[in-house]
Amino acid sequence: MPVLVLAPDVIAKIAAGEVVERPASVIKELVENSLDAGSTNIEVHIKDAGKELIHIKDDGCGIAKDDLEQIFQRHATSKISNMEDLEKLASMGFRGEALYSVAAVSDIILRSKTPVIPAKAGIQKSGSPIKTFGNDNSAWEIHLQGGKRLDLKPTALSAQGTEIKITQLFYNTPARRKFLKSTTAEMQQIVNVFLPYALLYPQKRFVLTHGERSLIDLKPAFSAIDRIADALNLESKDFIETTQEFVELNSRVRMVLSNINVQRPRRDLQFIFVNNRPVESKNLSFNLNDIYRLILPPGVYPAFLLDIQIDPSEVDVNIHPTKREVRIRQEARLVSFVRHLTEYTLMQQGQAKTLSADEDKAAPMHQRSAPGAWPTNSITSPEQIVFNPMSSPNSESSIESHFLPTEKLGGHTIGDNFDTRPALGRSSHWQTSETSLFKNADNMQDKFARARYIGSFIHKYLIFETDQSMFLVDQHAAQERIMFEKFENQINAGTIEIQHLLTPILLKLTPAEHIAWEESAQQLKTVGIETTAFDDDTIAIQTQPILLKNIENALRVLLSGDDIARCDRTTIARRACKASIVSGDRLDVSQAAYQRNQLLACKDPFTCPHGRPTVVELKESFLDKQFLRI
């Protein structure tokens, strides 16, 4: 093909793809523009997840007529004019690409009103002001489609600010439109880009509606804590705020940290900002969560907001527009400062866990098995159900023979032919050499079935022995496999054992979770989780599958991540089971043997539903090698 310079309209569409890949990215750009314009009131109204309409209204500085003619051109911006400005960038926009890109792939009407100059407005003889609508040159409307201007005319707007209506998004880039996800998934993304700004600016009003439904309606709040509690449906009393200067880096760190009472199965309530931009930072996120291990049990995560103000020259934001990663020059020092501040704040001000009688029932199971600080609870813990031999009609030995499977898949053996010295059980080894490793599967079944339980290591691995091998069982993974298969069997047979809760568990949802729930309540019912709306932000769990002990965690996991309304029941079962598992229980001999037998009764005993091994066999010869005996 000969080399050709692309036509401008093709370039426009390609560029649009970089900046606006989905409705959520359009909304991000528009909200940032409104904030840059100094707005204190930002309303976004959406129809059909943005495919039908994105309508944003702000009360910012407005755009003058002359500028309206410019803003839809590529690289047209009022925010920087030279490299120096870029260095000390204070606004969120600066590329001058968003409006240009959005206009290239949609139908857009922008109306804006700048402040009225009083001399122009004048006063009538009667004393009442002259009507300023349309004829004072302060309000204008511009209409573009596919990047082409159709109209520019005076309009009537009652208040200063800007209003943009976008319809037919991606009408001329059908591939992009086709790749949009379900309404639920797109709406969740929209909430996820919108919410961080609402958290960062508590004093501003933020509204988000979808069709007739109000998703976010946040009135100006007194404090960052009130805003975060209001926006995420949590309690203000469960947050602490701290601000510290970090003089060495000429920066300021502000944090709103949840205390021990906020425990979520995912990291979805964690927000990091650098110079007022929502960003992702694996490093900061990892370190904050790591510090929280001091007060939270494993497998649950806190809510936090980390707001870093740092000399703009220390930060590189000029990376890909849709990526939210930032680069900070002296990141290691900043991270260490943040770690210390978090630890200090949590230790100084963190509160002890408080439970009311109602919450008690809904409290995640792991809270009950955690040491000391956690109150004990009256409802049956999962290990009692899953492991208690007494709950089975069979005695241990009969269970063993009764359940011993006829056809089993392989296990993970480490023996003579397999030197794992550099990395024991490294995943690449067991995945790539699966067949050779697992060829002794039946053998392993039998050996493992006969093995004696000799104890556990850090309440995480169960240790069994035979004359020539040692079996390490990942307690957690094994439990997940057992529970998953039972649950899946129940689902497939249509006989899910359900517990009707005498008092429903009330679960306050975040806006994103709520969107997912609305679409999936029916789907949840098919796996035994019956829920009803309690109030605008709270649902009531009426029934739960008996197998899923930690129903609150399970439900939250189901409502976040992939669009649950589109998942099949096996996927739902797999995700729910993972969220429902408790780690770190101490098992006695009969419980350990019982778990082993239950595992062996599974169709696929040697991997957890997520593909990790459940059992590893260490042969005597392998250990001898480690000790240089052979």
Ligand SMILES: Nc1ncnc2c1ncn2[C@@H]1O[C@H](COP(=O)(O)OP(=O)(O)O)[C@@H](O)[C@H]1O
């Ligand atoms: N809501 C708004 N209020 C006031 N001015 C706006 C608004 N949205 C856009 N503008 C103006 O349009 C220009 C172009 O916007 P955009 O394409 O997003 O580029 P950038 O934000 O990078 O400057 C901005 O620089 C600003 O002058």
Ligand SMILES: [Mg+2]
């Ligand atoms: Mg912008």
